[in-house]
Amino acid sequence: MAQGFFYSGYDFFGDLVAERLAPAGWERTDDVAGAKLVVTYCQGLQAHEDAYYEEGGIMTAIRPGTLLVDLTPTSPRMARDLAVIAKSSGVVAVEAPLVVADPAAKEPFVHRGLACFAAGEKDALEQTRPVLDLLVGTVYQAGSEPGSACLARATYTVQSTAQIVAMAEAHALVQGVVEQLGSSVSPQGTAGAITPLGTAVSNAIADERFSNGYTVQMLATEVAAALDAAEEGGVVLPLMESCLQVLELLVLADAGSMSPAAVSLVYAEQEVAAKHGVDWNAAERALSEKGGCGCGHDDCDCDGDCGDDCTCDHHGRGADDDDEDDDDSPFRNDYDGWDTLRFDDDDDWN
Numbered sequence: 357m358a359q360g361f362f363y364s365g366y367d368f369f370g371d372l373v374a375e376r377l378a379p380a381g382w383e384r385t386d387d388v389a390g391a392k393l394v395v396t397y398c399q400g401l402q403a404h405e406d407a408y409y410e411e412g413g414i415m416t417a418i419r420p421g422t423l424l425v426d427l428t429p430t431s432p433r434m435a436r437d438l439a440v441i442a443k444s445s446g447v448v449a450v451e452a453p454l455v456v457a458d459p460a461a462k463e464p465f466v467h468r469g470l471a472c473f474a475a476g477e478k479d480a481l482e483q484t485r486p487v488l489d490l491l492v493g494t495v496y497q498a499g500s501e502p503g504s505a506c507l508a509r510a511t512y513t514v515q516s517t518a519q520i521v522a523m524a525e526a527h528a529l530v531q532g533v534v535e536q537l538g539s540s541v542s543p544q545g546t547a548g549a550i551t552p553l554g555t556a557v558s559n560a561i562a563d564e565r566f567s568n569g570y571t572v573q574m575l576a577t578e579v580a581a582a583l584d585a586a587e588e589g590g591v592v593l594p595l596m597e598s599c600l601q602v603l604e605l606l607v608l609a610d611a612g613s614m615s616p617a618a619v620s621l622v623y624a625e626q627e628v629a630a631k632h633g634v635d636w637n638a639a640e641r642a643l644s645e646k647g648g649c650g651c652g653h654d655d656c657d658c659d660g661d662c663g664d665d666c667t668c669d670h671h672g673r674g675a676d677d678d679d680e681d682d683d684d685s686p687f688r689n690d691y692d693g694w695d696t697l698r699f700d701d702d703d704d705w706n
Contacts, residue, residue, distance in 0.1 A: 360385035364407045364414065365397035365428065368569065372465060373397075376490045388417040393487065397427040397454060400577040401584065404428050408438065420446030425484050427472060427491075429453040429513065429577070431584035432503030439476070439502035450476035450484045451502065453509035454492070456570050458553070459520065459616045460560035464570040468493040473512075475505035510582040514596055516553060517579055520616050521599050523549065523557040528623035560617035566632055572619070573612035576603040608639035 361382045363370040373395055374384045385391050394414060398404040404426075408414045418424065424447050426438065435451045442449035452472040456464045463469070471494035474481060478500060488495050498505040526548055549555040560566075579600045586593045602622055611618055611634045621629040626636060 358383040359392045360387065360390055361393035361395060362386070362388045362391035362414075363395050363397075365395075365403075366399055366574075369397050369465070373491060376467065377487070380486065380490055388414055389419055391418075391422060393423045393425070394418060395425045395427065395487075395491075399573075401430060401434065401581060404430055404434065415441055415445065418445065418447055422447050423484055423487065424449040425487055425491075426451050427454040429509045429581045430506050431510070431581055431588055432507045433588050434584075435475075435506040436502040448480045448483055450474055450480050450488075451505045452484075452488055452495075453506055455509065455512060456574075457494075458556050459516070459570050459575065460553075460556040460565070460568070461570075462565070462568055464568055467491075470494075471496060473498040473505035473508040475499050475502065475508075506581070507585060509578075510585040513578045513582040514593065517575065517582075517599050518595060519551055519553045520557050520575070521602060521619055523554045524561065524617075524620040524623060526554075527558065527561050527620050531623075557617055560615065561620045564632070566614045566618040566621070568615045570615055571613050572603055572606045572616055575616045576600060576607060576612075579603065605639060606634065608642040610635045610638050 358381050361373075361377060362385055363373050370384075374382075377393075382393060388394065396404070396407060396414070398407050406413065409416075414424075424442055426435075426449070430438075430451075430453070439449055439451065452474045455471040455473070457469050457471055458464055461469055470492040472488060472492050473496045474484075474488060475498040476484070481497075481500075485495070496508070498508045530548075549558045560568075579596055583593060583596055583600065586596070602619060606612060606614070606618060606622065609629075611621070611632075614621075614633065618632070618634070621632055621634050629636065
């Protein structure tokens with residue numbers, strides 16, 4: 357007899373879940389209360405909270421004894437909170453944040469291309485392991501303590517995201533030098549890739565493969581979760597802050613559905629980026645809507661003219677601060693925008 361499972365999250369992945377669980381006798385249902393299994397892979401931290409805790413959400417309807425597998429990369433604290441509530445409700449819960457092993461692959465969500473970190477009580481892990489094995493190719497045990505798997509996922513996110521952005525910058529470096537000094541200085545093969553992930557991203561950039569189902573928006577939500585984990589631990593991660601700014605800039609430029617290899621287009625000429633669907637004008641409009649100068653403060657009266665006489669105090673310095681202060685640095689405490697990331701030699705939006 358078929359058993360019902362309930363899914364919440366990215367729609368396309370729900371179809372994959374149904375396809376992979378069907379041989380084991382699982383049948384998708386829209387009724388949380390009637391499901392024996394709940395699987396979630398939510399589109400960001402807010403979507404995760406809404407799915408679980410809003411009126412009519414999963415935790416208001418789920419029954420004791422139900423298996424709960426959360427594939428969403430969240431913060432350790434969010435994972436712990438969910439584990440506590442699930443246990444008090446008699447739910448058999450496991451946190452298993454999903455990992456796309458090769459973000460540049462042509463088909464990144466194939467079974468062998470997916471992994472997860474899994475954490476939960478021994479009995480819960482044993483009961484849910486057959487489900488995890490059906491969904492992903494590799495399961496990494498992360499312990500029994502709630503939050504452990506999401507912390508492991510956050511450390512993975514930090515390292516993999518840095519490699520993706522670094523490879524985009526490596527390509528930009530090579531292209532810029534070759535244009536200035538000639539092709540005789542170009543490295544052979546890839547742009548100096550030193551890791552398998554770097555090589556994969558480099559090949560995708562070279563082949564102009566900027567769409568594969570795993571998106572800039574998905575990577576951005578994973579980085580946001582890692583930064584939430586850092587905040588919980590009282591740690592500042594300036595590299596990830598900068599990476600998130602670049603990713604969110606692409607989202608503003610209508611490129612959120614492109615693959616992470618599209619980060620390379622941030623460094624490309626405007627006409628090249630536009631050819632692939634990156635709309636910098638849309639990003640500029642979005643920034644303008646946040647405030648006259650893109651700072652995001654409704655009471656800013658500088659009308660976009662943030663020169664030496666600007667007194668709005670929203671840009672990292674006041675009117676009396678030294679002119680040599682680096683108020684354009686994305687690492688300053690009150691940085692709240694991406695308007696400094698794409699400027700040409702004339703200081704105009706590129």
